[in-house]
Structure formats: C-alpha cells, structure tokens
Amino acid sequence: MKKNDKPQSTAVIGLQWGDEGKGKIVDRLATEHDAVVRYNGGANAGHTIVVDDRRISLHLIPSGILYPGKKAIIANGVVADVEQLLKEIDNLESQDIDTAGLVLSDRAHVVTPYHKAEDARRETLLAREFGEKEDTGGIGTTRRGIGPAYADKAHRAAAIRVGDLLRPDQLRPLVARSAQLAHQDVREDPDLPSPDAITDRLIEIGELLRPRITDTSYLLHDLQRAGKRLLFEGGNATLLDVDHGTYPFVTSSNSSALGIPAGAGVSPKSIHNIMGVCKAYCTRVGGGPFPTEIQGELATTIRERGREFGTTTGRPRRIGWLDLVALRYAVMLNGIDRICMTMLDVLSGIDPIMVCNAYEIDGHRTERFLPDARSLESAKPVLISLPGFTEDITGVRSIQDLPSNARHYLSYVEEHAGAPITLAGVGPDREQTIEIS
Numbered sequence: 001m002k003k004n005d006k007p008q009s010t011a012v013i014g015l016q017w018g019d020e021g022k023g024k025i026v027d028r029l030a031t032e033h034d035a036v037v038r039y040n041g042g043a044n045a046g047h048t049i050v051v052d053d054r055r056i057s058l059h060l061i062p063s064g065i066l067y068p069g070k071k072a073i074i075a076n077g078v079v080a081d082v083e084q085l086l087k088e089i090d091n092l093e094s095q096d097i098d099t100a101g102l103v104l105s106d107r108a109h110v111v112t113p114y115h116k117a118e119d120a121r122r123e124t125l126l127a128r129e130f131g132e133k134e135d136t137g138g139i140g141t142t143r144r145g146i147g148p149a150y151a152d153k154a155h156r157a158a159a160i161r162v163g164d165l166l167r168p169d170q171l172r173p174l175v176a177r178s179a180q181l182a183h184q185d186v187r188e189d190p191d192l193p194s195p196d197a198i199t200d201r202l203i204e205i206g207e208l209l210r211p212r213i214t215d216t217s218y219l220l221h222d223l224q225r226a227g228k229r230l231l232f233e234g235g236n237a238t239l240l241d242v243d244h245g246t247y248p249f250v251t252s253s254n255s256s257a258l259g260i261p262a263g264a265g266v267s268p269k270s271i272h273n274i275m276g277v278c279k280a281y282c283t284r285v286g287g288g289p290f291p292t293e294i295q296g297e298l299a300t301t302i303r304e305r306g307r308e309f310g311t312t313t314g315r316p317r318r319i320g321w322l323d324l325v326a327l328r329y330a331v332m333l334n335g336i337d338r339i340c341m342t343m344l345d346v347l348s349g350i351d352p353i354m355v356c357n358a359y360e361i362d363g364h365r366t367e368r369f370l371p372d373a374r375s376l377e378s379a380k381p382v383l384i385s386l387p388g389f390t391e392d393i394t395g396v397r398s399i400q401d402l403p404s405n406a407r408h409y410l411s412y413v414e415e416h417a418g419a420p421i422t423l424a425g426v427g428p429d430r431e432q433t434i435e436i437s
C-alpha cells in the first residue's frame with residue numbers, strides 16, 4: 001500500500017502507554033470516514049481535542065462526534081459508565097455540538113457504583129502492601145471501575161449489559177445480585193446508594209439512552225455493506241493491553257488492534273489500514289516498569305511543555321525517552337501500516353535527544369520487548385544520542401521547513417520502528433500536523 005492510499009476502514013491505535021494524542025488523529029481522519037467506533041475500555045480513556053481554542057475532553061464518546069453527520073458508535077467491547085456518558089452528552093450539547101450520531105451497543109457492559117468502589121478498594125489494599133500512597137498507588141488504575149466491570153463480564157452471574165437497562169423487571173434482581181456478590185466492604189459502604197436506588201437510576205438512564213441503544217454489530221455490518229468507511233478508535237494503548245502489555249500493570253481489555261474484531265463484532269478482514277500513534281518521547285501514568293524513564297528537571301520541562309497531566313485523573317504523567325524496542329513491538333503486534341508521531345515540538349531545545357534501541361538484561365543485550373512487568377523490571381535501556389533542534393516548530397506545516405535535526409529524528413525513528421511515519425504533530429491544534437508523503 002502506498003503511504004497516502006485511502007483504504008476503506010482504518011484503526012487508530014496508541015503504540016505506547018496511552019495519551020499519545022490519538023484523539024487529534026481520529027478527529028483528523030474522521031472527515032474521511034462515516035463512523036467512528038470505540039471497541040474497548042471505558043471512561044478510563046481520555047481524549048482532548050482542541051477546536052477553535054476550545055479544549056473538548058471525551059472519555060467514552062468517540063471523537064468523531066465532533067463532526068455532524070458521522071456516526072459515533074460505542075460497541076459491545078466497551079464497559080460503559082452510563083452516568084458519565086450522560087454527562088458527556090450534556091456537555092457536548094451545551095456547547096452546541098450535535099450528538100444525534102451517537103449510538104451504544106445493547107451488549108456493552110455497564111459500570112456500576114459497585115465496580116468503582118471495588119476498583120478503589122483493591123487499589124488501596126495493593127498500595128498499602130507496596131508501601132505507596134493510598135489514593136494513587138497499587139496498579140495505579142483510573143479507579144473508574146474498569147477491571148471489576150470486565151471481571152463481572154467474565155463472571156457473568158451479576159453482569160449488567162446496556163440492554164438490561166431497558167428491562168426493569170430483569171434489571172432489579174440483577175442489581176440485587178451484584179450487591180449480594182460484592183465484597184462486604186463495598187456492600188456496606190455508607191456512601192453507596194442502595195440496590196433499589198441504583199436500579200431506579202439505571203432505569204431512568206436507560207430511558208434517556210433508549211433511542212441510542214442498538215445492536216451495533218449489525219449496524220457496523222450494514223454500514224460496511226453500504227460501502228461506508230469505519231474508523232476504529234482504540235481506547236488506552238498497546239502496552240496496556242491485558243494480554244500483550246506490561247501485565248499486570250495494564251488495563252483490563254485488549255486495547256491493541258487485536259481487540260477490534262471481538263470488541264466491535266466485525267471480521268478481522270474488515271480492518272484495512274492500521275495507523276499507530278506514538279509520541280516523540282514516552283509517558284506513562286500509574287505503576288509498572290518504564291525502562292527509559294527520566295527524572296528531575298528535564299522530566300519536569302517535558303511534562304509542563306507537553307501538558308503531561310492525565311485527562312481522566314489529572315495525575316502528572318511519568319516521562320521517558322522514546323523506547324524503540326517497545327515501539328517496534330507495538331508496530332509488529334498491531335500490524336501497523338503508518339505511524340503518526342505526535343508532540344515533536346515538545347523536544348525543541350532538548351539536546352541531545354536520547355532514544356532506546358535495545359535493552360540490557362543481566363549483561364545480555366536484546367532488541368526484543370518483554371511484555372511482562374516482572375521481566376521488564378530488570379531491563380536497562382541502551383540509549384543512543386541524537387542531535388537536538390532549538391527552533392520553535394509549532395508553526396511548521398511542511399516537512400521541508402522542519403529543522404534538519406528534527407527531520408533526522410523522524411527518519412531515525414522510522415527506520416528503527418519498522419513502519420513509515422506519515423504524520424508528525426507539532427502542537428495541539430487540528431492544523432498543527434505535518435503530512436509526510
């Protein structure tokens with residue numbers, strides 16, 4: 001495939017630990033697709049898109065919603081915090097953004113207050129065991145109830161799906177059962193509403209969402225048959241994938257491209273082009289190994305310049321050099337066709353720029369990633385130094401106008417990542433993107 005071919009359907013996948021700037025890329029690609037589809041995760045994801053100087057933060061709703069006439073589809077693989085969903089709908093509507101295209105799978109699972117309380121309970125326990133701060137330690141989850149909601153999905157007995165919100169007679173015993181099965185500390189948490197109150201609210205929300213609830217798998221197949229172009233938007237990112245990321249410091253879904261068929265109910269053959277998004281450096285929120293992590297003043301400079309604070313939780317993100325070992329792995333795993341590198345402008349003035357091309361483990365060098373936290377912990381980065389650039393590049397719109405060291409950085413990464421870089425981000429605005437043919 002040539003770099004700028006426009007295939008029928010596209011996936012946009014984060015290649016690192018999240019927050020790569022996928023929202024902006026999805027937003028850009030949405031213009032040439034008919035529907036944007038979320039297939040995994042929940043309100044743990046966060047996209048911030050800047051439109052006309054307004055920063056719009058979305059957690060559950062696909063970024064395609066910002067274009068009138070596009071469908072924004074929350075598919076079956078998502079765990080939906082329906083209360084949060086209503087808030088996002090209200091927020092968009094209060095800014096005169098049309099949400100008519102938003103639909104939700106009747107088979108998506110519902111995140112309840114029990115899930116959030118259980119997430120917090122487990123994190124607090126782990127944090128105590130690890131000797132970390134109780135409110136941020138442990139796995140470092142977003143405490144949005146993601147893990148417990150997926151666990152209930154796998155347990156089945158007390159899981160609630162969006163379709164159940166429309167069947168009050170069945171919903172009430174389901175909520176009662178989930179209260180009964182919840183951990184005693186959660187069940188007796190005085191801050192949680194009673195099972196009846198939770199049920200009443202879910203029924204209310206179900207009525208509000210009723211026109212948007214549908215079988216999204218059939219909808220996607222109908223769209224495909226009608227020749228419409230689908231854009232799959234990955235929540236979270238590859239190195240947080242529950243099967244292929246740095247387990248156990250991961251999220252609870254298949255957040256790489258590998259999750260698309262199951263999470264959206266489409267054939268793997270229906271994904272024609274897979275675009276990977278990576279930053280010019282690395283960040284990570286939450287716990288877990290991070291071989292290229294840097295501390296001190298330089299990390300602070302990058303964090304502040306790149307506004308590296310969580311969209312969902314506001315936590316300061318950990319900062320590191322670009323890890324090419326991890327990037328190559330993510331490119332391989334997802335079958336990436338094209339890479340978009342974001343935040344290149346943040347590196348301006350940093351000289352030299354370091355990248356990691358291999359790890360050293362117990363004196364042995366490897367160029368392979370270790371998708372397991374306990375193994376990755378012992379990896380020391382083998383860093384290579386590349387010349388930096390000093391110019392402000394936020395106004396640059398074509399590759400020729402980039403400083404030669406910035407161009408060199410892009411081509412070095414492209415050569416070692418295993419896929420072409422076709423877009424480079426030089427700022428948060430829609431326009432601050434350079435096409436590389």
Ligand code: IMP
Pocket residue numbers: 017018019044045046139140141142143144145146147235236237240249250251252285286287
């Ligand atoms: P959970 O998904 O809330 O269970 O969190 C599990 C891990 O994934 C934690 O380290 C979170 O910080 C991280 N995580 C989940 N979603 C995102 C995301 O969209 N961006 C960055 N990190 C995320």
